[in-house]
Amino acid sequence: MPRRPPALSVEPPRATIADVARAAGVHPSTVSRALNPDTRAMVTDAVAVRVAEAAEQLGWRPSMLAAGLRTRRSRTIGILVPDLVNPVFPPIVHAAEVRLAEAGYATLVANTDNDPDREAMMIERMAGHLVDGLMLASAAKGSQAVDLCRRRRIPTVLINRRLPGAEFSAVTNDDRHGMALAVEHLVALGHRRIAHLAGPSGISTAVDRRSGFRSAVRAAGLDPDLMPIMAADAYTIEAGRCAMERLLELGGFTAVAVANDLLALGAYDALGAAGLRVGPDVSVTGFNDMPFVDRISPPLTTIRIQHAEMGGRAAGLLLAAITEPATSRTDILLQPKLVVRHSTAAPEA
Amino acid sequence: MPRRPPALSVEPPRATIADVARAAGVHPSTVSRALNPDTRAMVTDAVAVRVAEAAEQLGWRPSMLAAGLRTRRSRTIGILVPDLVNPVFPPIVHAAEVRLAEAGYATLVANTDNDPDREAMMIERMAGHLVDGLMLASAAKGSQAVDLCRRRRIPTVLINRRLPGAEFSAVTNDDRHGMALAVEHLVALGHRRIAHLAGPSGISTAVDRRSGFRSAVRAAGLDPDLMPIMAADAYTIEAGRCAMERLLELGGFTAVAVANDLLALGAYDALGAAGLRVGPDVSVTGFNDMPFVDRISPPLTTIRIQHAEMGGRAAGLLLAAITEPATSRTDILLQPKLVVRHSTAAPEA
Numbered sequence: 243m244p245r246r247p248p249a250l251s252v253e254p255p256r257a258t259i260a261d262v263a264r265a266a267g268v269h270p271s272t273v274s275r276a277l278n279p280d281t282r283a284m285v286t287d288a289v290a291v292r293v294a295e296a297a298e299q300l301g302w303r304p305s306m307l308a309a310g311l312r313t314r315r316s317r318t319i320g321i322l323v324p325d326l327v328n329p330v331f332p333p334i335v336h337a338a339e340v341r342l343a344e345a346g347y348a349t350l351v352a353n354t355d356n357d358p359d360r361e362a363m364m365i366e367r368m369a370g371h372l373v374d375g376l377m378l379a380s381a382a383k384g385s386q387a388v389d390l391c392r393r394r395r396i397p398t399v400l401i402n403r404r405l406p407g408a409e410f411s412a413v414t415n416d417d418r419h420g421m422a423l424a425v426e427h428l429v430a431l432g433h434r435r436i437a438h439l440a441g442p443s444g445i446s447t448a449v450d451r452r453s454g455f456r457s458a459v460r461a462a463g464l465d466p467d468l469m470p471i472m473a474a475d476a477y478t479i480e481a482g483r484c485a486m487e488r489l490l491e492l493g494g495f496t497a498v499a500v501a502n503d504l505l506a507l508g509a510y511d512a513l514g515a516a517g518l519r520v521g522p523d524v525s526v527t528g529f530n531d532m533p534f535v536d537r538i539s540p541p542l543t544t545i546r547i548q549h550a551e552m553g554g555r556a557a558g559l560l561l562a563a564i565t566e567p568a569t570s571r572t573d574i575l576l577q578p579k580l581v582v583r584h585s586t587a588a589p590e591a
Numbered sequence: 592m593p594r595r596p597p598a599l600s601v602e603p604p605r606a607t608i609a610d611v612a613r614a615a616g617v618h619p620s621t622v623s624r625a626l627n628p629d630t631r632a633m634v635t636d637a638v639a640v641r642v643a644e645a646a647e648q649l650g651w652r653p654s655m656l657a658a659g660l661r662t663r664r665s666r667t668i669g670i671l672v673p674d675l676v677n678p679v680f681p682p683i684v685h686a687a688e689v690r691l692a693e694a695g696y697a698t699l700v701a702n703t704d705n706d707p708d709r710e711a712m713m714i715e716r717m718a719g720h721l722v723d724g725l726m727l728a729s730a731a732k733g734s735q736a737v738d739l740c741r742r743r744r745i746p747t748v749l750i751n752r753r754l755p756g757a758e759f760s761a762v763t764n765d766d767r768h769g770m771a772l773a774v775e776h777l778v779a780l781g782h783r784r785i786a787h788l789a790g791p792s793g794i795s796t797a798v799d800r801r802s803g804f805r806s807a808v809r810a811a812g813l814d815p816d817l818m819p820i821m822a823a824d825a826y827t828i829e830a831g832r833c834a835m836e837r838l839l840e841l842g843g844f845t846a847v848a849v850a851n852d853l854l855a856l857g858a859y860d861a862l863g864a865a866g867l868r869v870g871p872d873v874s875v876t877g878f879n880d881m882p883f884v885d886r887i888s889p890p891l892t893t894i895r896i897q898h899a900e901m902g903g904r905a906a907g908l909l910l911a912a913i914t915e916p917a918t919s920r921t922d923i924l925l926q927p928k929l930v931v932r933h934s935t936a937a938p939e940a
Contacts (some may be wrong), residue, residue: 298742301742301743301744316716316719316720317716320699326681326684326685326700327681327682327685327882329678329882332675332676333676335702336675336676336702339675339702339704343709348701348712348713348716349701349702350669350699350700350717351675351699351701351702352697352698352699352700353684353685353698353700360692363697364697367665367666367667367697368699370665371665371667371720393647393650394650395650507886510886533676534678534883534886534887537856537883537886537887537888538883538886538887539887539889539890541888
């Protein structure tokens with residue numbers, strides 16, 4: 243059977259071990275020995291210097307890839323986020339980066355854009371690059387992520403989101419408790435008819451916050467079935483605006499507990515377009531305390547999740563999973579807190 | 592000379608080609624042929640299925656790494672950003688991702704945290720993973736990035752920042768013109784004493800915006816030497832607050848043209864702490880029109896750079912550099928525009 247020609251003939255010329263060997267006047271195996279830190283002592287200093295100079299002159303890339311094949315370690319961690327433009331993720335990723343850098347690991351971030359196929363592709367790509375571990379902030383229903391990571395035996399930790407049945411450690415926020423804090427705050431202000439602008443179904447944060455909302459309403463002596471609930475179809479400003487418009491058509495509430503800060507920004511837009519003031523006319527609570535919501539108009543009352551703690555603890559669990567593969571699964575549930583600003587007020591009498 | 596034992600004995604067990612061959616009952620070279628899309632046709636379907644099943648059962652990682660060695664292509668692009676928490680970068684990165692994905696490339700993002708050593712380490716790491724190209728949004732004076740990319744022969748494009756003497760294509764914003772738009776707007780409102788809160792020296796955007804400020808002041812018939820200028824030592828809210836405090840000590844201005852939106856947020860904080868209202872008391876212009884500055888209080892008058900265009904055009908140049916290495920350097924200068932909101936007003940009489 244005839245062999246196909248190389249698929250890609252346009253690639254830039256890159257030096258091979260053989261090129262370096264020719265330039266340095268040594269055998270290719272000597273080049274390999276000289277360029278591999280573990281075997282460098284097997285060649286003389288003069289040869290090591292000659293090979294290193296030839297390699298640099300030719301632009302030969304160092305042995306990370308070959309070293310990866312040899313040690314199967316890249317000292318690189320991948321982090322998958324579902325939406326790079328959502329400001330809630332950078333502080334979490336940054337905390338993880340800092341912790342991983344202390345342990346000598348570099349961090350590469352990939353954006354899945356909430357697309358399960360793209361998530362699977364990025365995991366395959368990262369596995370192919372032999373990342374030593376993955377942190378998934380992108381897990382959602384329909385995701386093949388857990389299955390892929392298990393099959394490829396990549397140490398993996400889930401951040402911010404849970405996946406039922408996943409055997410990986412996870413660091414998440416106590417979303418049910420967070421939503422209870424929001425509802426209790428609104429009830430204490432005097433609200434009795436509270437709507438819930440929920441997140442997209444299939445994402446654990448949305449499911450837990452919605453169920454936390456209903457429990458908290460019931461605990462306050464109110465009937466959850468009388469409270470209007472509308473789910474947004476994504477965690478975006480635009481989806482929040484649409485869901486808020488539909489809630490306004492239903493009516494019958496003086497406050498809305500929103501499942502996420504981006505959705506709350508969309509709720510602000512819909513309320514403003516309807517001629518309603520956030521705070522005096524309709525109280526709004528967010529969730530996450532993402533950067534900049536303290537500076538918007540009006541500043542958003544929200545539930546602060548522990549971004550830095552989440553990233554740092556997840557990094558610690560992943561490092562443990564890498565160095566001690568037998569470590570059993572650990573779930574860390576972080577406690578959020580209520581941050582009161584100016585988007586909530588007593589209902590008008 | 593005795594060989595050292597393997598350096599890392601704690602790694603999780605990962606299957607090799609030999610393990611797969613043993614499990615499938617075939618020769619290792621058959622495994623390689625069966626698992627490589629370019630040579631799969633050289634084995635029977637039955638063998639291909641048997642090998643694929645054995646590989647999956649054993650958790651063998653697919654041939655990306657070996658394929659990288661073979662074709663020296665990973666179809667992966669690295670993007671280096673100086674600060675992941677600065678919201679100006681995600682829209683640029685996202686536009687690049689979309690364009691690169693259309694061409695079949697995955698994108699990995701690394702954060703340098705404005706640290707030249709960390710930037711160099713990330714480039715080495717990405718080069719070691721055989722990324723096909725790099726986009727540097729992190730270039731600054733003292734950076735070894737250009738040198739490293741040239742030595743490793745990695746196709747590279749600069750985004751948002753220039754580096755004098757770099758031979759790589761760049762997509763930047765016309766920062767001098769942008770600052771002229773800000774100064775002209777303030778002069779048209781009636782301001783005659785305008786301060787400049789400059790960015791950190793050593794970053795091209797800061798240098799160009801500062802020089803653009805002085806030129807525009809002169810063009811308006813004012814003496815640039817009479818305008819107070821204070822440089823922040825980083826593009827952060829905190830650095831902006833400190834620099835604004837020092838400008839307030841100098842006094843003698845009714846408006847401040849700020850080099851970047853994060854710095855402008857810090858200026859808001861310092862002005863508020865001094866009991867001054869942004870807009871009525873002191874006019875403030877930002878630069879970038881990063882996400883959310885339209886929602887802060889008061890909404891920021893700023894210079895909008897073309898985020899999506901910047902990311903998309905840079906991706907296009909990088910793809911050209913990868914597929915046509917002989918393509919000569921191209922510089923694209925994008926035109927910004929003024930967006931007037933409520934942080935600027937006529938000075939009090």
